[in-house]
Amino acid sequence: MFKLILYKELREITGTAKFAATFGICSILIILAFFTGIKNYQSGIEEYKASQAAELRKHEKRTKWEEINNFQVFLKPNPLASLVMGVSNDTGRSANIDGRSKPATYDSIYSQQPVFAVFRYLDLEFVFQIILSLFAILFAFDAINGEKERGTLRLSFANSVPKASYILGKLAGSFLALALPLLVPILIGVLLLPLMGLTLTGKEWLQLVLFIISGMLYLGVFLTLSVFISGLTKRSSSSFLFLLVIWVCSVLIIPKASVLIAGNMVEVPPTAEISTKVVQLTRQNNRDMDNKLKDFFKNLEQERTQGQNISPEIMEQKQKDLDELLEKTTEDNNKSVESLRNRLFEERRNKQVKQERLAFGLSRISPTAVFTLAATTICGTSLDLRNHFQEKASEYSQSFSEFIRSKTGQNMGGRGIKIRITPMKEETKPPQGIDLAEIPEFTYQPPELSAILYSAVPDLGILVLFNLVFFCGAFIAFLRYDLR
């Protein structure tokens, strides 16, 4: 019986104008999302290479490693980020390595090219999140009450049709009818990947499959919800109105409102505020250093005026003392600045984590938010992208510092100020060029699949839970439904 109802439902749906429209739009949008995603990725890679080359060009005329006091690294585009963009266009794509402070990221795509921020991109996540969820409602808003309005429900149950099989057939039929317009263009899009010269790794293929599964689960939520609401209402127009209000709330309101609520409840200081505090301490340190230097020169002057005979050996010793004073003070100052910076940023980060947890916790009332979080986590374009990039840049900063130290024997950025009170020794060796190819390469490694799965499983679980709850709701509502 279930099979029969499923066939009937499928035949009914696939023969409608609704199906043709859905299939047409889905095909165009999904293929377009794949095509533009691939193109964007390719231009992103070109831009990445150009930026890297430009950075190297900046240093190619240098003759000493000491002259390199900062180096820029870039976030390599990720092929999946072109299909599910998440925050990848909002997060900074470069980081400045100065060997001292924790690198901050800057120059996001949207800040560089705000023209793309005006309407944003059309990616697979957007197609699923907005368009397909709307189609899911359109497919199933009248699943039960529509049949009642047309009188076909009473007719169907004039025969011995089990209610359970009927509702299961309805749900499965609607789901299959929606999955078909989706899977065909997705397969075409997937074929476009190798055809347009984009090769994914095994891990990336798995991520893509996981993303599609999460998309299907998300559609399942709206489909079961629609059947549920259709089983609760008598008229299809009422169920459609309810569903549209729920859709607006779920897709447009709850996710945004939860972030705004969290933003109001947990305040995170802007980085500019931290920077100014750090600058204040730096200036204080500079003033302290000035005083120390003044004392040093005052003593030296006193010794001179007292008529002490200052031999070249003593002057050499004085030069050493001065070098030591400068080096030690610079080191102490750098340490104090770094410790303040790290403390302030850590405090900020803790507040940020609290804010994010609260925002995402609240937003998970909405299946759309859950899907967005799951999809972006799976494709590596969630908020973790920035944290991960910063971590990797930080690790690289250490290795880059080590490299410069091994080349120069001193910390990156030099020892700070140098003051000569003895005649400068002539450089015996002419300046040698430096081989930039020796610089350790920075390549951003995205998180492992296990880590991705670990982060995405809770959201996938919530999507399954939504499906189960609405499915049970639909089932119970239909069992109690007045068929007349």
Add this chain to the structure above:
Amino acid sequence: MFKTLLEKELKSILLSPKFAAVFAVCSILIILSIYVGIDEYRTAVDHYDAVNSQLDAQKREETNWGALRENIVRRPDPMEIFVAGINNDIGRQCPIHENIVIKLYGSRYSDQLLFSVFRSMDLMFIVQIVLSLFAILFTYDAVCGEREAGTLKLNFSNSVPRTSYILAKIAGSWLGLVIPLLIPILLGIALVLIYRIPVASEGWWQLFLLIGISILYFSFFVCLGVFLSSVTRTPSASFLYLLVIWICFVLVIPRAGVMAAGQFINVQPAAEIISKLTEKRRQTSEKLNEWYTVNSKKRDAEIEALDPEVREKKGTEIHDQFYKDFMEEDTKYTLEVDNYYTSLIEDWRNRKGELEKLGFMLSRLSPASAYQLAAMNIAGTGLSLKSDYEDQLHDYKAIYSRFCAQKNEESRKKRNTAASNKPEPIDISELPVFEFNKPGLTVIIQSSALDAGILIFFIFISIAGAFISFNRYDVR
């Protein structure tokens, strides 16, 4: 007759559950968005004041004009409450220094990435997405629904002019949607007044224009809904077509237009420009150093060769002349770098301009894009915000550099003549103040006239379509 029909239409809309749902959702959304906008604006102003006062405190401690580091913070604008535009995507600060390229950095979204996950919800977003959807919901069955219910046949059994009927349908639905929009907007404006947001008289005009363009935008969807409902025979078919059109207009064409333009026009990355500029700076700095080394040796030799009796007096003159020459040389190289920068940025800007032009031209096939672009222009949060800011900052940089050079020269002279060498704090009130000049109302009207025209054109086409199709409609 028109009045009777309009009354009937209004009554049937106002008493429907649809109206209650739309009114409730719109009220909550609009008031919430304005309230949140006000809150965000106030937070932004607090941060702006805090950062500026910290920067001022730092500047006050400075004793040397040459060591002064100016940092301009972008002032929040009250219109961001209604239309965020690209305000959160572009930087909020810009350091002013001879060797630093003018570039706004530290956007709100890059600083507080969480807010970029689901983006902001402002009045423009609500009108563009939610109200347009509701406009369809109000009108998709305006004609075909009456036909299906049999009331159309009944109506036309009396002598009802078709023109009056369709006009009343459009006007009734339009009024039914204007109420849910205007009441919460007025309440939102009351909130702006209660929270004493400093909206200038020009700002009120901008808001008035924004409401006007929003009404134009959803008028189009009302007319389109009536048009499609008089083309189709069943409400379900009409709704399906309208939904497809809505998806294309609101969600697909705007994005696809700009993305297509991005495929046609390639803009070189900013990193490349900065690298070229850095290289140029390095070259000029090397030349200046070389000049200094050669000429300082000459100067020292010249002073050394002087008679000891006149050395002090003459030596100062030689020093002054040397400094003057050095400053001239420095200005020459700065100008060279500036010209190079202008040529680089001009080329880059031209490419970007082409991309924007093509992208927006393609996206204007959709009234939703036309509305968004007009709304952003009116609120002053469109794409020009970034370029206008950076241009004005660039001009300010030149004034600031000249001022600092002049002050340095004065300080140097003072140091040479003063008995004590004790440094004194600088008077920062003398610093040239950066004030961003927002485009005037005339410029705003001019820049949004095209989009308003497009919306009027779309409305006209829809009304004409509705009239023609309804006159041919089989009312049976």
